[in-house]
Structure formats: C-alpha cells, structure tokens
Amino acid sequence: MREILYxxxxxxxxxxxxxxxxKVYYIGEECAEDTWGTSTGLFEKFGKAxxxxxxxxxxAILGSSVGAAMAxxxxxxxxxxADFYVCGADEVLNKAAKWRFANGGKVTIPLVVRAPIGGYxxxxxxxxxxxxxxxxxxxxxxxxxxxxxYDAKGLLKSAIRDNNPVIFLEHKNLMGTTGPVPEEEYxxxxxxxDIKRAGTDVTVFATGYMVKLMLDVSRHLxxxxxxxxxxxxxxxxxxxxxxxxxxxxxxxxxLVIVDExxxxxxxxxxxAMQVMENAFDYLDAPVKRVQAENYPIAACSMExxxxxxxxxxxxxxxxxxxxxxxxxxxxxxxxxxxx
Amino acid sequence: MKMSKDLMVKLYKNMVRVRALEEKIIECxxxxxxxxxxxxxxxxxxxxxxxxxxxxxxxxLYYQHRSHGINKCVPKGxxxxxIIAEHFGRATGGAGGIAGFHYAKxxxxxxxxxxxxxxxxxxxxxxxxxCQMNGRGQVTVSCFGDGATGRGTVHESMLxxxxxxxxxxxxxxxxxMAQWTHIKLTHPRKEDLSExxxxxxxxxxxVDGQDVIAVYEAVKPAIxxxxxxxxxSFLEIKTLRYAGHVEGLPDYSVEHQGxxxxxxxxEEMKKRDPIALYQEVLLKKNVATxxxxxxxxxxxxxxxxxxxxxxxxxxxxxxPDFDKLLYAE
Numbered sequence: 001m002r003e004i005l006y007x008x009x010x011x012x013x014x015x016x017x018x019x020x021x022x023k024v025y026y027i028g029e030e031c032a033e034d035t036w037g038t039s040t041g042l043f044e045k046f047g048k049a050x051x052x053x054x055x056x057x058x059x060a061i062l063g064s065s066v067g068a069a070m071a072x073x074x075x076x077x078x079x080x081x082a083d084f085y086v087c088g089a090d091e092v093l094n095k096a097a098k099w100r101f102a103n104g105g106k107v108t109i110p111l112v113v114r115a116p117i118g119g120y121x122x123x124x125x126x127x128x129x130x131x132x133x134x135x136x137x138x139x140x141x142x143x144x145x146x147x148x149x150y151d152a153k154g155l156l157k158s159a160i161r162d163n164n165p166v167i168f169l170e171h172k173n174l175m176g177t178t179g180p181v182p183e184e185e186y187x188x189x190x191x192x193x194d195i196k197r198a199g200t201d202v203t204v205f206a207t208g209y210m211v212k213l214m215l216d217v218s219r220h221l222x223x224x225x226x227x228x229x230x231x232x233x234x235x236x237x238x239x240x241x242x243x244x245x246x247x248x249x250x251x252x253x254x255l256v257i258v259d260e261x262x263x264x265x266x267x268x269x270x271x272a273m274q275v276m277e278n279a280f281d282y283l284d285a286p287v288k289r290v291q292a293e294n295y296p297i298a299a300c301s302m303e304x305x306x307x308x309x310x311x312x313x314x315x316x317x318x319x320x321x322x323x324x325x326x327x328x329x330x331x332x333x334x335x336x337x338x339x
Numbered sequence: 340m341k342m343s344k345d346l347m348v349k350l351y352k353n354m355v356r357v358r359a360l361e362e363k364i365i366e367c368x369x370x371x372x373x374x375x376x377x378x379x380x381x382x383x384x385x386x387x388x389x390x391x392x393x394x395x396x397x398x399x400l401y402y403q404h405r406s407h408g409i410n411k412c413v414p415k416g417x418x419x420x421x422i423i424a425e426h427f428g429r430a431t432g433g434a435g436g437i438a439g440f441h442y443a444k445x446x447x448x449x450x451x452x453x454x455x456x457x458x459x460x461x462x463x464x465x466x467x468x469x470c471q472m473n474g475r476g477q478v479t480v481s482c483f484g485d486g487a488t489g490r491g492t493v494h495e496s497m498l499x500x501x502x503x504x505x506x507x508x509x510x511x512x513x514x515x516m517a518q519w520t521h522i523k524l525t526h527p528r529k530e531d532l533s534e535x536x537x538x539x540x541x542x543x544x545x546v547d548g549q550d551v552i553a554v555y556e557a558v559k560p561a562i563x564x565x566x567x568x569x570x571x572s573f574l575e576i577k578t579l580r581y582a583g584h585v586e587g588l589p590d591y592s593v594e595h596q597g598x599x600x601x602x603x604x605x606e607e608m609k610k611r612d613p614i615a616l617y618q619e620v621l622l623k624k625n626v627a628t629x630x631x632x633x634x635x636x637x638x639x640x641x642x643x644x645x646x647x648x649x650x651x652x653x654x655x656x657x658x659p660d661f662d663k664l665l666y667a668e
Contacts, residue, residue: 025472049472055502060495063461064468070450071399071469090455090492095462101664103443103451104434108667140665163667 001180009153010038017160027052028078062088066095069111082115083126096165097140111165118171119307120336124299130261135167143237145169147211149179154188171209173336191239199230203248206258216333217313253284254320263291288316301339347626353388353414359639375439379582380406385613386576387411389554399448399466399479401459407440419646429653436656457487464496467507478565482510486517501539504570508561514580519591521599536573548578549611579608
C-alpha cells in the first residue's frame with residue numbers, strides 16, 4: 001500500500017468529501033493556505049465560496065458555522081490551533097453542543113471543528129494544549145483524535161458525513177509523519193477502537209501523538225525487557241469504545257493510560273474510573289497514568305518538565321508490572337521537541 | 340408608502356395578538372402555572388410585527404430574549420399554542436417542553452434564541468451564509484437589543500457580513516435598557532447605535548419603533564437590498580420597555596442605582612404606546628372603525644385564552660430518549 005503524510009491524508013479527505021457533497025464548505029483563518037499544509041489545492045478547486053478565508057473572529061467563524069449547519073450546510077472549521085477555540089467557547093459548548101438538545105431535537109448540526117492540538121514544539125501555554133478532557137465532559141459533542149494517516153483520513157471523512165458537531169483533534173507533530181493509506185475509498189467508523197500493537201502483559205490506553213511515542217517505547221520494552229504491551233487507541237473519545245479497552249485489561253490484568261492533556265480531571269481519570277467500575281477484579285495492580293503535569297505548558301526546552309516523556313511511559317509500564325529494574329531510554333526514543 | 344387595507348389590519352391584529360399572548364403568559368406566571376421566567380416586551384410590539392409582515396416562510400429569523408420572541412415569531416406565523424405550551428413545559432410545546440422559554444420552528448426558519456445575550460447573532464450570520472450559498476433570494480434577520488451591542492459577537496458578525504455581502508439585516512431594538520442598566524452608563528458617545536454600521540460600511544437607519552408603519556417602511560428596503568444580493572443593513576429601532584428586565588423582580592432601573600429612569604418617565608412612555616398610536620392611524624385613515632378595533636382586541640384575547648387552555652390541557656412530557664435529543668442519527 002502507498003504511504004502518505006498525515007496532513008496529505010487530511011487533505012485527501014477534504015478534497016473527496018467536498019467533491020462528493022456541495023453542502024460541505026471549509027472556513028477559518030488562513031484556511032485557503034492553512035498552517036499545517038492540509039489545504040493544498042482546495043481554494044483552486046472549490047473557489048472562495050467554499051473555501052472561506054476569514055478575519056480573526058473565532059466566535060463568528062464557529063457561530064456562523066453552527067447557524068449554517070442548522071440551515072442545511074456542512075461546514076468544516078479550521079481553528080489553526082485548538083487553543084483558539086476559547087474565543088468561541090460559547091459557540092462550541094453552548095451552541096454546537098446543546099442547541100439540538102435544547103430545541104427538543106428539532107435541529108441537526110453537522111459540523112466539523114478541526115482543532116490542531118499538542119505540544120513538543122516549544123510553543124508555550126496557548127499554542128500547545130490538547131483539551132480533549134474539556135470537550136469530553138461536554139455532552140453533545142463527538143471527538144475524534146487520529147494517530148495515523150490512515151485514521152486521519154478515514155475519521156475526517158466520517159466526521160464530515162456525521163450529522164453532529166465533531167471536534168477533530170489532529171496533532172501538529174503527526175502532520176509530517178507517514179503511513180499506509182489505501183487509494184480506494186474508505187472511512188473509519190466512530191466508536192471503534194484500534195489495537196495499534198497487540199500484546200499480553202500490559203494494556204496501554206493511548207491517543208494521538210502518544211500512540212506514536214508509545215509504539216517506540218513498546219519496541220524497547222519488548223527488545224530489552226521482554227515486556228509485551230498492547231496499545232489500545234480508541235480513535236474517538238465520544239463515542240468511546242470501552243468494550244475493547246475492558247477486554248484488553250481483562251486479558252493483560254494491567255493498565256497504563258498515556259494521554260497528553262492535563263492530568264487533573266483528565267481523560268485518564270475517566271478511563272481509570274470506568275475500568276474500576278467494570279474490571280476491578282481483573283486488575284493485578286493499580287492503574288497508572290502518564291499525563292501532562294497540572295501546570296500550563298511551558299515553552300522551549302522547559303515543556304519537557306510538564307509534557308509526558310517516553311521515559312515516564314516506560315517507568316509506568318515497569319511499575320504496574322512490579323518490576324524493580326529500569327529501562328533506560330536515554331537517547332533512544334525522541335519526542336518531536338527540538339531541545 | 341402605499342399599503343393595502345388588509346396589510347394595515349393584519350399589522351394591528353398581530354400587535355394585539357402579541358400583547359394578549361404576553362399578558363396571558365404573565366397572568367399564568369403569577370398564578371403559579373408557569374415554572375420558568377418571562378421577559379416582558381410590553382411597549383415594543385411594533386418592530387417585530389412590522390418585520391413579520393415582510394418575511395417569507397423560508398427566510399431565517401433569529402429572535403432574542405425580550406418578549407421571548409413572541410413579538411416576532413407570532414407575526415411570522417408561529418402558532419401561539421406552541422409558545423404558551425412550551426412555557427407551561429408541556430409535551431405539545433414548541434420544543435416538546437424541554438426548553439421552556441425557547442422554541443424552534445425550523446419550517447419557518449426559526450431556530451430558537453440563546454440564553455446568553457448576543458449569542459445567536461453569529462448563528463444568524465451562518466444562516467445568512469446559507470441563504471447566500473442557496474442563491475434563492477432568502478434573507479436572515481438577526482434581532483438583538485441595545486445591550487447586545489456590548490458583546491464582540493455583534494461586531495464579529497457585522498464584520499463578516501459586510502466583508503462577504505451577506506443577505507442579513509441586523510435588527511437592533513434599542514429600548515435603552517440592558518437588564519436594569521441604562522445605555523447612557525455603558526455607551527459613552529450617547530449617539531444613535533446605527534452609527535456602528537458606518538464603520539462596517541453598511542447602510543443603516545434609526546427608526547421610531549413605536550410607529551409600526553415607520554418600521555415597516557424602514558425594513559422593506561433593507562430586505563429588498565439583501566434579497567438582491569447587495570449585502571447587509573443595520574436598523575436601529577428606538578423603542579420603549581415598560582416592564583423591568585424580568586417579571587417577578589422589582590424594576591431596579593426605577594427603584595435602585597440612583598433611579599436610571601423614574602416611575603414618571605415610564606408612565607410617560609405609555610403615552611407613546613404603539614397599539615394606541617396605531618389605533619389613531621386606523622381610525623383617521625378609515626381603515627377600521629372603533630367597533631372593529633374593539634372586536635379585533637377581543638378576538639386576540641379569546642385566541643390566547645384558548646391557547647392557554649390548550650397548554651393547560653396538554654400532557655406533561657414523559658422522560659424522552661435523551662440520547663436521540665443529544666445526537667442525530
């Protein structure tokens with residue numbers, strides 16, 4: 001199978017869905033030539049009526065998209081940075097998420113909000129966040145978080161066809177990664193987890209960029225310590241395929257949760273609690289979480305003190321297994337960080 | 340502007356229907372029959388009634404909290420039964436009883452309003468994007484009060500609408516009171532709010548909102564301009580709010596904060612009551628006789644009495660399938 005870049009996969013999904021359905025349009029700041037290289041050829045092919053470059057007006061971008069969605073269109077918003085959603089938080093949390101419910105189910109809001117997430121680029125506290133826990137605690141939103149080019153394309157196509165608001169969390173540090181993507185038409189359904197690595201000793205719940213880091217960490221755990229990890233990537237956080245997570249935990253008896261968002265009240269807390277409620281008796285050790293520390297994300301080299309690091313992931317796996325030895329990953333698994 | 344007798348009568352009927360429905364809801368509120376709140380629009384019936392007469396079923400209308408949109412949605416064709424039953428929280432309400440003071444009627448281009456002031460203006464701008472892309476000459480009207488102009492959403496929306504020549508009318512009903520705060524305390528220039536439009540490069544007008552004909556005459560060209568693809572307009576409708584911000588609480592704007600308006604001023608406003616003023620027009624122009632006016636008043640009251648009985652007699656909603664309300668298939 002051919003291999004393409006993650007951002008090229010997103011671009012293909014946009015081209016295909018905009019060709020397939022003329023109700024789909026793309027809107028955002030600089031979206032005609034977006035920062036992450038996902039818009040190539042769209043403006044040339046679809047013109048300014050369907051590739052709407054805006055002023056710096058997040059509330060109007062997000063709110064108008066909710067309004068157009070209710071009037072029969074399928075807008076795709078690009079926020080450039082997920083962090084910027086706060087300038088249109090009312091439009092996302094109160095309008096996109098609640099409007100259908102609050103009007104007795106009389107309206108539908110087919111909307112995709114593409115929100116580039118993530119750190120490891122030294123960009124500091126308001127250009128590095130993930131925010132998935134914030135969206136996940138908001139009933140009415142769906143949340144996709146692709147880890148590979150294959151998932152990026154397939155999930156984006158599903159998101160555009162979905163009749164609900166979808167927060168699409170694409171990771172900035174995955175944009176330049178490659179992976180197999182079929183040339184034939186396909187979609188990735190929501191609510192179906194993918195086992196990114198099959199294993200027997202420890203279940204690792206991971207999303208987005210954490211899947212990539214954890215795959216590298218797992219290789220060293222296998223080769224140097226003989227530990228077999230099973231990486232479960234839920235791919236969507238709402239709907240969430242807990243069945244696959246629970247089945248894996250029942251098999252391995254151990255769980256480590258790796259998530260880039262802030263630890264406190266984060267995704268890890270929710271996953272761990274659901275495992276407690278449904279598979280407590282199967283656990284041989286307490287669940288461990290590797291997440292961002294409870295601070296704003298620092299810039300440049302200091303972000304490494306706050307964001308999850310590969311060494312912490314390896315340590316967590318060793319600890320849940322009760323191993324007293326250590327896998328030293330110094331110089332072996334690198335994050336995208338330049339320093 | 341030449342107006343047919345039928346249209347002039349329709350405007351009157353709708354003004355008294357709007358007032359009768361509001362009065363009925365407030366009566367039920369104080370009788371303990373309604374368990375949500377109500378923001379009276381008494382005194383500002385004319386703007387929405389004029390607007391309603393100019394919109395087609397497939398035009399979009401975003402109303403606001405004042406009068407809970409009754410003064411616009413009833414003239415656009417929403418059945419008062421749906422509105423009052425929603426306030427009663429019954430299954431027959433415009434949102435099945437889940438929204439209380441909100442209701443949607445998508446078939447008439449009505450999608451509810453926001454709990455946060457100025458929250459629906461960006462949504463209206465999106466409806467205008469849809470109108471433009473549909474290319475069928477539809478328009479959107481975004482209604483808001485003077486208080487909403489304090490929020491960035493108004494300005495972001497006006498900027499977007501102006502840049503893209505969207506078919507939208509920004510319909511600002513300026514009653515000078517944002518909740519209980521007088522506009523003179525928050526808008527230091529003290530000039531017409533239609534001045535905002537100049538900066539965004541769109542035509543604007545300031546209109547006497549107590550005169551239903553004047554509003555009609557101002558809205559008509561703005562709608563025609565939007566239908567012709569010539570872009571947005573801003574209308575400032577200067578109007579009067581008799582009541583406090585919300586029923587059941589004192590009118591703090593009269594009694595507290597140094598008395599931003601005196602009780603005498605509020606009484607004075609009622610001399611410019613839009614219904615009374617319009618009655619004079621109808622009589623003077625021989626459009627209706629005093630007897631016909633009385634008859635229309637009574638018909639409106641009877642209609643709303645019947646709507647209330649419908650609401651009272653409607654079932655309470657059972658627990659719905661909330662998942663289906665939350666997410667579409």
